[in-house]
Amino acid sequence: MAPRGCKKKKRDIKRGPVSDLSDDLLVEIISLVPYQSTRCCKCVSRRWRDLVSHPDHRKKLPRSTLAGIFYQTFRGERFPAMLCGHQSVSGNWCTSMDCSLSFLPNCKRVNMYLLDSCNGLLLCLFWNQPSHVNGFDYVVCNPATEKWVTLPATTWSSKVRTARLGFDPSVSSHFHVFEFVSTTGVVDVNMQGHDTGKKTVGVYSSRTGVWTHGVVWDNPLSISRFPSSIFFNRMLHLSSDNNLVVAIDVEGNRRSIRGPMPDSTRGVPNVYLSLGQLHLANESVSELSIWALEDFSSENWTLKHSVSHLQLLGREYSMFAGNYRVISIHPEHNVIFIVCEQLYMLTGPSLTKLMAYEMDSRELRFICDLEWGCRTPYLPYVPLLSEPFADGQ
Incomplete structure (x- = not known):
């Protein structure tokens, strides 16, 4: 019974x-x-x-928000020398997440380079045999679910300096990886450290599982080594020299949007997505300005915020006036995240502070001191609980 x-x-x-x-x-x-x-x-x-x-x-259920920042760490002579770190910016949201990405294959036996973050996914490069193409592996992973896939290497991967990730879970469960390559197969770098010979892009689609090449561009791209990028309206957006924002679709076609200001004397402005709009953060000699793109077709920009470096950092952090950088703009709030670095010529940055600047109140908030050896790229992370990998591990 x-x-x-x-x-x-x-x-x-x-x-x-x-x-x-x-x-x-x-x-x-x-x-x-x-x-x-x-x-x-x-x-x-x-x-x-x-x-x-x-x-x-996915469109009906609540969306995630910015939970933390992933960044590269350098361990000097220890092997592997290149690993990743993570810092939460929203309390203890990610306490159960493996932020070291130790679930990835061979992560303790090869150097791991962080390349990009997009809507909950990370793009990493594993580098085991620098002199051979087979030593390169792209891995796309979801830290929240510990799922990952390995992408096939290409014959030009060993010469690629810039690769970016495109993924929008509200549109598709498939992702794209963009490899910026030179038609000569040679890395051309100018005095500012920018790649100057990018004439086409290789695009990997997780739907097809293969790489394709887009059309060869008439005018080569010049981009910084670690440009921020956003995947918006099924196009990858990133900044280029000559006051341009470049938009590239998943077929490799390219269009340019004229920026709102002359060339920055402190480097190329970076693009971010906040409150549904494309934003541009420009650091000039004396101030930080934030611009919002109102309309793609008319290339109409609006100055959203400006603040001098001294007003931004205040007296307490004025020593960082020449050594800070914007790393993200909050996707849902008027908050800018910056890192302040105290540089040493031989050892690299040994003191790095993570801070948040409230544009509405004009207040700077200290978050934490990051660990020794941290370095660019600093990648904003928005957790993704759904699973985009049909055939992943």
């Missing part, structure tokens, strides 16, 4: 009020809870897990 009673009880639970709800109604209910709670919803049952993870429901 007891076993039958237990079975009857389980059957009654399955046929309870919540179980009788339609998928659409259940998704509407889940959409009302905070984003972090959707992770708990995935643990309720297989049905709930599938609903939360389904691509058709």
Whole structure:
């Protein structure tokens, strides 16, 4: 009798009020809870897990927000010398996440270079045999779920200095990787350290699993070694020399958007996505200015904020007036994240502070001192709980 009673009880639970709800109604209910709670919803049952993870429901369910910053770390003579670090900027959101990415293959036996972050995914380069193409492996991973895929290397990967990731989970579960290459196969670098000979882009599609080359551009691109980029409206956007923002689609076609200011004397401005608009952060000799693109077709920019370096840093941090950089703009708030570096000629940066600047209140907030050996790139991270890898590990 007891076993039958237990079975009857389980059957009654399955046929309870919540179980009788339609998928659409259940998704509407889940959409009302905070984003972090959707992770708990995935643990309720297989049905709930599938609903939360389904691509058709991504636009309805709450979106994640900026949780932290991934960055490169250099360990000197120890091997592997290049690893990654992470710093939370939203409390203890990522306490259970493996921020060292130790779940990746061979991560303790090869150098790992962080290349890009896009909507919850990271693009990394594993470098084991510098003199041979087979020593290069691109890996795209989801730190929140510890899933990853390895991309096939290309014959030009050993000569690539810039590769970027394109992924928008609200549009598709597939991602793209963009490799900027020179038609001569030679890396051309100018006095500012910018690649000057980029004439085409190789694009990898996770849908097809192959690399393709776009058209050869008439005018080569000149881009910095670590340009920030955003994937917006199915196009990769990044800054180039000559006051241009370059937009490249997944077929490798390119268009340019004229920026709002003359060439920056402190380097090429960086692009960010905030509040649904493309933003440009420009550091001139005396001030930091933030511009928002109002319309793509007319190339109309609006000055959103400007502040002098001394006003930004104040007396307490005035020593960093020439050694700070913008690393991100919050996707949902008027907040700028910056790192301040105290540089030493031989050892590299040994003191790096992470800070947040509130544009509305004009207040600078100290977040933390980052670990020794941290260096660019600093990649904003927005967790992704759904799984884009159909065939990943």
